[in-house]
Amino acid sequence: xxxxxxxxxxxxxxxxxxxxxxxxxxxxxxxxxxxxxxxxxxxxxxxxxxxxxxxxxxxxxxxxxxxxxxxxxxxxxxxxxxxxxxxxxxxxxxxxxxxxx
Amino acid sequence: xxxxxxxxxxxxxxxxxxxxxxxxxxxxxxxxxxxxxxxxxxxxxxxxxxxxxxxxxxxxxxxxxxxxxxxxxxxxxxxxxxxxxxxxxxxxxxxxxxxxxxxxxxxxxxxxxxxxxxxxxxxxxxxxxxxxxxxxxxxxxxxxxxxxxxxxxxxxxxxxxxxxxxxxxxxxxxxxxxxxxxxxxxxxxxxxxxxxxxxxxxxxxxxxxxxxxxxxxxxxxxxxxxxxxxxx
Numbered sequence: 021x022x023x024x025x026x027x028x029x030x031x032x033x034x035x036x037x038x039x040x041x042x043x044x045x046x047x048x049x050x051x052x053x054x055x056x057x058x059x060x061x062x063x064x065x066x067x068x069x070x071x072x073x074x075x076x077x078x079x080x081x082x083x084x085x086x087x088x089x090x091x092x093x094x095x096x097x098x099x100x101x102x103x104x105x106x107x108x109x110x111x112x113x114x115x116x117x118x119x120x121x
Numbered sequence: 122x123x124x125x126x127x128x129x130x131x132x133x134x135x136x137x138x139x140x141x142x143x144x145x146x147x148x149x150x151x152x153x154x155x156x157x158x159x160x161x162x163x164x165x166x167x168x169x170x171x172x173x174x175x176x177x178x179x180x181x182x183x184x185x186x187x188x189x190x191x192x193x194x195x196x197x198x199x200x201x202x203x204x205x206x207x208x209x210x211x212x213x214x215x216x217x218x219x220x221x222x223x224x225x226x227x228x229x230x231x232x233x234x235x236x237x238x239x240x241x242x243x244x245x246x247x248x249x250x251x252x253x254x255x256x257x258x259x260x261x262x263x264x265x266x267x268x269x270x271x272x273x274x275x276x277x278x279x280x281x282x283x284x285x286x287x288x289x290x291x292x293x294x295x296x297x298x299x300x301x302x303x304x305x306x307x308x309x310x311x312x313x314x315x316x317x318x319x320x321x322x323x324x325x326x327x328x329x330x331x332x333x334x335x336x337x338x339x340x341x342x343x344x345x346x347x348x349x350x351x352x353x
Binding site for chain 2 (some may be wrong): 025027028030033034036037040041044047048051060063064066067070071074075077078079081083084087088091092094096099100102103106107110111116
C-alpha cells in the first residue's frame with residue numbers, strides 16, 4: 021500500500037531520547053543554581069521543550085493531518101487561557117486595597 | 122452483505138471509512154481529542170498548584186526539600202526510557218516486526234512497573250515522615266544517625282503535600298491504566314494482530330503512554346526541584 025504514513029527512523033527516536041535525558045540533567049543542574057525569580061521560568065522552558073519533543077517526534081504529530089495538529093495546538097492554547105484568566109484574578113488581587121479580599 | 126466483495130478492502134477496515142489511512146487518521150484524531158480533555162483535567166490541578174504556590178511561596182520552597190530528588194529524577198529517566206521503547210514498539214508494528222513489538226512492549230511494561238515501585242517507596246517514606254495531609258500530619262525528618270526528628274514546615278505545607286499526593290497519585294493511576302493497556306496490546310501483538318496495514322491500537326495506546334510521560338516531565342521540576350539552594 022502506498023498511502024502509509026512515514027515511519028520515524030530509529031536514529032531519530034534515539035536522538036530525541038538522548039536529548040530528553042540531557043534536558044533532564046540540565047533541569048536538575050539549573051535548579052541547583054540561584055537565578056532569583058527566573059528559576060521557575062527556566063524549569064518551565066526546559067519542560068515545555070521536552071514536552072514539545074515528545075509530542076512532535078515520539079507521538080509523531082509532525083506526520084499527522086493538519087486537523088489533528090490544530091486539535092493538539094488548540095488543546096494547549098485552552099490550557100493557557102485557563103492559566104491566563106486564573107492568574108488575571110489571583111495575581112491582581114493585591115493591586116487594589118479591597119477590604120476583606 | 123451479499124453484494125459485498127469480501128476482498129474489496131482490508132478485513133480490519135470498518136465500513137464507514139473510505140480507506141485504512143482515513144481510519145488511522147480518525148483514530149489518532151479521536152485519541153488526541155481525549156488527550157486534550159486529559160490536558161484540561163491535569164490543567165485544573167496545575168492551576169490549583171499555581172494559586173496555592175502564589176499564596177504560600179515559603180511552604181512550597183521548604184516542602185519541596187522533603188521530596189527525594191534522586192527518586193523523582195530516577196523516575197523521570199525511567200519514564201523517558203519507557204517512551205523510547207513505546208515509540209520503538211509502534212515502529213516495530215509499522216514495519217511488521219512481531220518480535221520487535223513484543224520485546225519493546227515488555228520493556229515498556231517493565232519500565233512502567235519500575236516507576237510504580239519507586240513511587241511506592243517514596244510514598245512509604247512520606248507516610249513514615251508524617252507528611253501525609255490530614256489529622257496525622259506531623260512532619261519529621263530523617264537524621265544522619267537514622268532517627269526521625271520533628272521539623273517545622275511553614276503554613277501551607279499541608280496544602281503542598283495535598284497537591285503532591287493528588288497530582289502524583291492521579292499520575293500513578295494513569296500509569297496503572299497504561300500498564301493494563303499495554304498488557305492488552307502485548308496480547309494482541311503476541312497473536313500477530315498488527316502489521317504495516319493495521320496498527321491503530323498500538324499507535325493510540327502509545328499516544329496515551331507518551332502523554333503520561335509528558336505530565337511527569339512537568340511534575341518533576343514543579344514538585345521536586347523548588348528552591349534554588351537544595352543540596353544533592
